[in-house]
Amino acid sequence: GAGVSQTPSNKVTEKGKYVELRCDPISGHTALYWYRQSLGQGPEFLIYFQGTGAADDSGLPNDRFFAVRPEGSVSTLKIQRTERGDSAVYLCASSSSGSPLNEQFFGPGTRLTVL
């Protein structure tokens, strides 16, 4: 079956612009996560959805970052007024539930470059 997909695979934007990154989770997975991986670092948690609601958004760095999952499936991570420090690979993962016993399946990521 299809895994987690993310689009675009690469996004180059200019400082100050708005970007949207999309995640298509595995069908039927209720839990969805966003992580950010900066160069030379491990992924860092951003936000977790259980169904349509954001159950934990404690990892969002500031109010320029926002994510939605209106129908409990596809999720969009939105970044306003991008800064050069936002350049990173943004990873999405999904799981059959929010339990830590269930594996998180990761997508290939979107590489965001802010010039």
Next chain:
Amino acid sequence: AQSVTQLGSHVSVSEGALVLLRCNYSSSVPPYLFWYVQYPNQGLQLLLKYTSAATLVKGINGFEAEFKKSETSFHLTKPSAHMSDAAEYFCAVSERTGTASKLTFGTGTRLQVTL
């Protein structure tokens, strides 16, 4: 707060040699621990996980890890390295009691396998 520390950002072994990648964790409650592998231009893939059922955990591709509470360690091993094992490896911890099973990752260890 939970955290993991991976000793050695780069490890090089000869093909056929033992692979040992080190991970130490810090957690205020009994943790769930994971090892993920990331091949170039691919998403993170789960190698194995510890969920308290057994301290020696066997994963895919011949890897295994042993949970040692007294040493707060969860080192990853493989008896004989293959060229195909060259990748980046991440150790991660998930809090058992949290409402969200967000993962906290280490900074990763890049494994190089030489002839």
